[in-house]
Amino acid sequence: MLYPEINESRNVIDLGGAWSFRLDDGTHGEGWADSAFISEGVQVPVPASYNDINEDLEFRKHCGWAYYRRTFTIPKNLADERLVLRFDAVTHYAKVYLDGELITEHKGGFLPFEADVTGKLVPGKEAELIVAVDNRINHSTLPMGNEGGTAFFGSDNADVPSVIAAKKWRRPVNLPNFDFFNYAGINRPVRLYTTPMSYISDVTITTGIDGSSGIVHYVITTEGNGEASIEIRDGSGKVVTEGKGNSGTLHIENARLWWPYPGEPYLYKATVRFGEDAYSLDFGIRTVKVEGTRFLINGRPFYFKGFGKHEDSAIHGRGFDFVLDMKDISMIHWMDANSFRTSHYPYAEEMYQLCDREGIVIIDETPAVGMGGTTEDIYRIGNFRSHHEDVIKDLIARDKNHPSVVMWSMGNEPDVVTYPDSAYDYWHSLYEYTKALDPDGRPVTFVCNQNNYERDRITREMDVICINRYYGWYNLSGDMEAAVYALNIELDFWEKQNKPVIMTEYGADTLPGFHLSSPEMFSEEFQVLYYDTINKEFDKRSFMIGEHPWNFADFNTIQGPMRADGNRKGLLTRDRRPKMAAHYFRKRWKEIPNFDYK
Numbered sequence: 001m002l003y004p005e006i007n008e009s010r011n012v013i014d015l016g017g018a019w020s021f022r023l024d025d026g027t028h029g030e031g032w033a034d035s036a037f038i039s040e041g042v043q044v045p046v047p048a049s050y051n052d053i054n055e056d057l058e059f060r061k062h063c064g065w066a067y068y069r070r071t072f073t074i075p076k077n078l079a080d081e082r083l084v085l086r087f088d089a090v091t092h093y094a095k096v097y098l099d100g101e102l103i104t105e106h107k108g109g110f111l112p113f114e115a116d117v118t119g120k121l122v123p124g125k126e127a128e129l130i131v132a133v134d135n136r137i138n139h140s141t142l143p144m145g146n147e148g149g150t151a152f153f154g155s156d157n158a159d160v161p162s163v164i165a166a167k168k169w170r171r172p173v174n175l176p177n178f179d180f181f182n183y184a185g186i187n188r189p190v191r192l193y194t195t196p197m198s199y200i201s202d203v204t205i206t207t208g209i210d211g212s213s214g215i216v217h218y219v220i221t222t223e224g225n226g227e228a229s230i231e232i233r234d235g236s237g238k239v240v241t242e243g244k245g246n247s248g249t250l251h252i253e254n255a256r257l258w259w260p261y262p263g264e265p266y267l268y269k270a271t272v273r274f275g276e277d278a279y280s281l282d283f284g285i286r287t288v289k290v291e292g293t294r295f296l297i298n299g300r301p302f303y304f305k306g307f308g309k310h311e312d313s314a315i316h317g318r319g320f321d322f323v324l325d326m327k328d329i330s331m332i333h334w335m336d337a338n339s340f341r342t343s344h345y346p347y348a349e350e351m352y353q354l355c356d357r358e359g360i361v362i363i364d365e366t367p368a369v370g371m372g373g374t375t376e377d378i379y380r381i382g383n384f385r386s387h388h389e390d391v392i393k394d395l396i397a398r399d400k401n402h403p404s405v406v407m408w409s410m411g412n413e414p415d416v417v418t419y420p421d422s423a424y425d426y427w428h429s430l431y432e433y434t435k436a437l438d439p440d441g442r443p444v445t446f447v448c449n450q451n452n453y454e455r456d457r458i459t460r461e462m463d464v465i466c467i468n469r470y471y472g473w474y475n476l477s478g479d480m481e482a483a484v485y486a487l488n489i490e491l492d493f494w495e496k497q498n499k500p501v502i503m504t505e506y507g508a509d510t511l512p513g514f515h516l517s518s519p520e521m522f523s524e525e526f527q528v529l530y531y532d533t534i535n536k537e538f539d540k541r542s543f544m545i546g547e548h549p550w551n552f553a554d555f556n557t558i559q560g561p562m563r564a565d566g567n568r569k570g571l572l573t574r575d576r577r578p579k580m581a582a583h584y585f586r587k588r589w590k591e592i593p594n595f596d597y598k
């Protein structure tokens, strides 16, 4: 799906701002949209999560539908244009009403969807837009919520009659089976864009390298009548090659490649035309390949220095925050990191555009997190397979052209139940499905939790083995000697698989300003000791091709006895101030080059 663009043939109207908003009061039920009821509510900003905008506790703990409303009039001079309403992300389920008519609905809170409203939205006449949003999570949603009242943290599942009774008695609550706050609402921009009536609906660009030439394969998908063409310019605006027709292969002599920073992340601009329509996109020439225990970018072995991240900030929640994204890029450069994983859902498209330009490598993850949370086999009882496939399809359709995206992650940490045939069949077939979809043939992985790696049959089948391990934190807590002993036993196992391994999560909760001369858990000194001890082991193993500490920054999560003011494993605080460990990594990563380290 193309990102909305303003250019010679297209217009974009931003529908952000203050919208009327009301939480469902439980009496109206699904999909109900009543202008008067919503208008009596409060004003909230779009885009943003609604949870931290208002002091009423209901905003934070709401479970169910909420309604947004605004009116607008588009200019009369758009009368001959095709009009499309685009929602970049509504979390988690959306029903959209234009002048009372349900025009589209969408499941999944982290990917865009659109509705063609040509003929429905009359230029010059006021229109009413209502968006009903459902934040409920369960065994059919991604991310997944627990059913049956199971809490993520704590010993809430104990066999205590009064607790069991209270769980049945209480109002419905969302019980995420994942460790980040279930921020909801219209989290990313809402825009109306125009195209001519005959238009470009998609562009796919993949690249290769042949000696000093860059090879560019393109496919232009169109609707209506016209001739398709493409023109490629270099950074100075000079046309370097062009082609005619809906698909083809072009060559760029002496091509400049896209390299991760501090290499040059060189971008070319492709301008595609079809009839009256035009669309431009930046792309990079680069290749990605796994060979033995190496991850090759442009044929050279790359070492991942970076983080698991979140889209999370004070007040905005998970709402699109461009200022924060830019700050994060700056902090990534400051720490000499070169990559991150979009744990645990696809991020806003603007972040990928920034990473293309800034030379930051992305492992792009779906929202398949929290799969489990039941003593039963989730693959047999859950109803999520087709949704998972849709999400992968839409993710690749959205992000396929970004040079920064080098690998797909199908999901994070399904519960330990990765051993039975049902789990194997699920992930194995999903891996093949994902592989077949990507025109760029990127490696595919899924991220495995701390489990019985000997019994696990899925992780070892991935192109890159991605493991989250908390030796010294959740187990062998505080005992770094024992943690390293255990880690090495496991690394010996992975060494035999002859595949590249990335530690996609490891970390320790740390309270900034809490100092100890003899490092114990939660102190800044312990966080440094923890990382320093473990990193020394990675350095000894050539198949360990990346380290992604968990997490880039502290983040908000569900309340519970294991979390005080969120998850505190950040190298940075939530407002992006460095803890001691950030300085530690900054020093370490300065010494580790992007390429040929291993």
Ligand code: BDP
Pocket (backbone or CB within 6 Å): 178, 179, 180, 344, 412, 413, 449, 468, 505, 550, 567, 569
């Ligand atoms: C991992 C999860 C991550 C959590 C982290 C933690 O992948 O989402 O935040 O543990 O507990 O298992 O800090």
